[in-house]
Amino acid sequence: MERLNPSQERAVRHFGKPLLVVAGAGSGKTKTLAHKVEFLIKEKHIEPDRILAITFTNKAGREIKERVRRVVGVELAWAGTFHSVALRLLKEKGLSIGIKPNFSLLDERDKERLLKKVAQLRGVPHEALKSYASKRLEDLEEEGSLEEALQEYLRLLRENNLMDFSTLMHYLHRLLVENPEPVRGKFDFILVDEFQDTNTVQYEVLKLLAGQNICVVGDPNQCIYEWRYARPDNILRFKEDFSPDIIKLEYNYRSKPYILYVANAVLQESKAGWRELIPELKPVRSGEEKPYVRRFDKEEEEAVWVAQKVKELLSHYKPSQMAVLFRVGYITETFERAFFNLKVPYRVVGAVRFFERAEVKDALSFLRVLYNPFDWLSFSRAVKIATKGLGDRSVELIRELGKGDCLLGSKLALKSLPASKAQELYAFLQKLSRLYKNLSGYAVAFEEFLQHIDFYGYLEGAYKDPQERQESVKELIKFLRQRQEEGYSLGEVFEELGFMQEEEEVEGAVSFMTIHASKGLEFDVVFLPRLEEGILPHEKATHSQEELEEELRLFYVAITRAKDLLFMTYTKSSSKPSRFLSYIPKKYLDLSAFERKKTSYMPELKSPYRIKVGDRVRHELFGEGVVLALEDSRAVVEFKAGRKTIHTAFLKPD
Numbered sequence: 001m002e003r004l005n006p007s008q009e010r011a012v013r014h015f016g017k018p019l020l021v022v023a024g025a026g027s028g029k030t031k032t033l034a035h036k037v038e039f040l041i042k043e044k045h046i047e048p049d050r051i052l053a054i055t056f057t058n059k060a061g062r063e064i065k066e067r068v069r070r071v072v073g074v075e076l077a078w079a080g081t082f083h084s085v086a087l088r089l090l091k092e093k094g095l096s097i098g099i100k101p102n103f104s105l106l107d108e109r110d111k112e113r114l115l116k117k118v119a120q121l122r123g124v125p126h127e128a129l130k131s132y133a134s135k136r137l138e139d140l141e142e143e144g145s146l147e148e149a150l151q152e153y154l155r156l157l158r159e160n161n162l163m164d165f166s167t168l169m170h171y172l173h174r175l176l177v178e179n180p181e182p183v184r185g186k187f188d189f190i191l192v193d194e195f196q197d198t199n200t201v202q203y204e205v206l207k208l209l210a211g212q213n214i215c216v217v218g219d220p221n222q223c224i225y226e227w228r229y230a231r232p233d234n235i236l237r238f239k240e241d242f243s244p245d246i247i248k249l250e251y252n253y254r255s256k257p258y259i260l261y262v263a264n265a266v267l268q269e270s271k272a273g274w275r276e277l278i279p280e281l282k283p284v285r286s287g288e289e290k291p292y293v294r295r296f297d298k299e300e301e302e303a304v305w306v307a308q309k310v311k312e313l314l315s316h317y318k319p320s321q322m323a324v325l326f327r328v329g330y331i332t333e334t335f336e337r338a339f340f341n342l343k344v345p346y347r348v349v350g351a352v353r354f355f356e357r358a359e360v361k362d363a364l365s366f367l368r369v370l371y372n373p374f375d376w377l378s379f380s381r382a383v384k385i386a387t388k389g390l391g392d393r394s395v396e397l398i399r400e401l402g403k404g405d406c407l408l409g410s411k412l413a414l415k416s417l418p419a420s421k422a423q424e425l426y427a428f429l430q431k432l433s434r435l436y437k438n439l440s441g442y443a444v445a446f447e448e449f450l451q452h453i454d455f456y457g458y459l460e461g462a463y464k465d466p467q468e469r470q471e472s473v474k475e476l477i478k479f480l481r482q483r484q485e486e487g488y489s490l491g492e493v494f495e496e497l498g499f500m501q502e503e504e505e506v507e508g509a510v511s512f513m514t515i516h517a518s519k520g521l522e523f524d525v526v527f528l529p530r531l532e533e534g535i536l537p538h539e540k541a542t543h544s545q546e547e548l549e550e551e552l553r554l555f556y557v558a559i560t561r562a563k564d565l566l567f568m569t570y571t572k573s574s575s576k577p578s579r580f581l582s583y584i585p586k587k588y589l590d591l592s593a594f595e596r597k598k599t600s601y602m603p604e605l606k607s608p609y610r611i612k613v614g615d616r617v618r619h620e621l622f623g624e625g626v627v628l629a630l631e632d633s634r635a636v637v638e639f640k641a642g643r644k645t646i647h648t649a650f651l652k653p654d
Contacts, residue, residue: 007247008035018210018212019215019216020238021217021246021249022247022248022277024249024279024281026560028249031067033053034067034068037191038071038072047188048075048076049077051187051189052189053079055080055081056194058080061080064076064193083169094171096179097174097178098158099175103162104163105163112130114157122148124149129149129153130464133146183209184209184211190206190209190214195238196218196222196235198231203231203237207241221553221556232272232274233274235277236273249279250279250281252283253285255283255285256286258291259291260283262559263281265583271549291588292565292593295593296569296571299571304342306338306527307344310322310344319344319345320509323512324510325558326513326530327514327530329357329514330471330475333354334479336348344510346510347512348512354475355497359463359469362455362462363450364476365378365382366449367490369382379395379398383425390421394413397409398410486645488644522562524563525562525563525565526561528567531568532575532577532578535578537551537578537580538551607648609652611627613628615627619646619650619651622640622644625639625640626638633647634647
């Protein structure tokens with residue numbers, strides 16, 4: 001106990017009444033929970049297997065178990081997520097409501113297939129049924145127009161002795177309503193971590209399961225999962241239903257002072273109903289560094305500056321101690337290119353690299369086929385996107401007829417396919433032919449081609465998050481436009497993509513991740529780029545006060561990931577900087593960049609060499625060349641592949 005601060009110790013020693021612990025970011029809640037378990041076992045003599053500790057993730061459950069093992073020297077048998085606890089309880093006690101103990105758990109892919117089958121049988125949209133099933137089972141909503149289809153899905157699960165994650169909680173709730181005693185009698189004390197992320201059915205389960213000996217730990221200001229039906233106002237319901245004592249953990253052991261002053265200032269703007277529960281983070285560490293803010297004219301300038309700043313900081317920090325956090329995944333592309341070109345190691349965490357994303361591969365498949373008619377994977381992808389009647393058999397026939405050349409095979413197949421399929425294939429070839437004729441201006445022609453085949457409509461039907469997929473494709477078009485303006489041929493673009501994808505993801509790398517994925521993590525150095533209206537806050541959130549509140553909490557979570565240094569940047573590409581930046585008093589920020597006349601990265605992107613007209617130079621992608629002309633910091637160079645205009649910072653004397 002001597003290593004706990006006063007508020008942590010009060011939380012640990014509290015007993016005999018429900019307790020709400022509001023744990024601010026970086027306030028040592030896991031340590032507090034582990035010592036709480038130690039107190040219950042050693043001083044209150046509660047058996048370890050009669051303590052239930054519920055966590056938000058399996059990783060957190062393992063961490064609690066490990067801490068308890070280290071601190072107390074015993075195994076905590078009942079520590080895990082709501083779903084893992086529900087699964088065990090239903091296997092033990094579910095027979096009383098007709099659940100056989102040998103049921104299997106359905107994985108997400110098989111669940112998707114079964115929902116699709118039911119949607120077809122009942123004549124309802126698949127995505128609508130999927131969304132309704134989640135909301136109905138996790139939020140205990142009233143019955144709606146899709147109820148019959150949902151009941152059919154539940155019937156099929158029962159017939160096959162199956163469960164999915166949502167039905168686990170649904171049936172545990174039913175068990176506690178119909179036959180509560182065998183389950184309620186199992187536990188003498190209940191601990192709940194990340195309580196702000198509970199949904200409605202999880203809260204109702206806790207109400208039915210818990211007596212007076214319950215302690216919930218959470219911070220509604222860090223709830224960023226409302227889109228997954230998390231309900232931060234469950235904390236207000238807990239206050240009303242349990243009348244708990246409240247203890248705030250406010251001492252922050254993670255971040256330097258000015259990072260916390262910024263985080264506190266942001267939360268002061270919250271209009272949520274739990275304002276009195278907002279913790280004021282108090283620094284334990286010292287340091288005078290202020291979070292740095294900078295504006296750029298273009299996204300490319302911002303990305304190059306971030307990559308260069310990381311390169312500078314490598315003399316003080318390991319790459320793995322730094323992270324670039326994004327509100328939306330599609331904006332990583334510019335940063336991936338900048339880091340690749342400057343040879344700064346990076347890895348995309350919890351997401352797929354930009355050019356490996358399904359929607360980007362979908363779009364590029366058409367260009368890849370024209371560039372390489374023997375690229376069968378791309379042709380198969382393209383033809384299934386652009387036509388409706390051509391399936392695997394038709395595609396295989398085309399492959400056989402063309403002996404590997406899919407365009408030749410397609411022409412030959414027109415005579416072999418049934419009339420309706422031949423017409424579809426012919427229309428597709430006509431569109432491809434028009435694109436091929438305009439490949440000298442491939443970026444514009446490609447953009448027009450995608451509109452012509454209604455590619456964005458395809459994304460609407462193929463993916464559950466079409467808006468972000470569409471933004472990725474728009475980002476791809478911007479990339480192609482830029483490369484075309486720089487003189488890259490289509491072949492050279494594909495060569496560059498090949499080099500980028502060849503890079504191995506290494507341990508010692510800067511992390512690229514979404515803010516959502518960063519929750520629970522911490523880094524010495526954090527970069528928050530593209531802090532602009534429409535990105536953070538997201539454009540979808542600007543018309544709803546509730547959604548705006550979640551975006552504000554997301555910004556708070558991002559800020560509090562930083563331990564030593566925080567860099568916040570934005571560009572003029574968007575209409576204006578994020579409104580959230582205006583919530584921060586200037587005295588807490590390093591605004592020195594705005595004192596300079598130029599905010600462009602150009603003066604900082606300098607070549608270490610004195611390059612002159614006539615010099616032989618080398619470029620990473622294009623190889624050897626001769627400088628024909630110089631204008632400011634850009635050189636016109638004759639390479640074997642043709643004439644290119646390139647910034648001198650990317651050239652070396654040969």
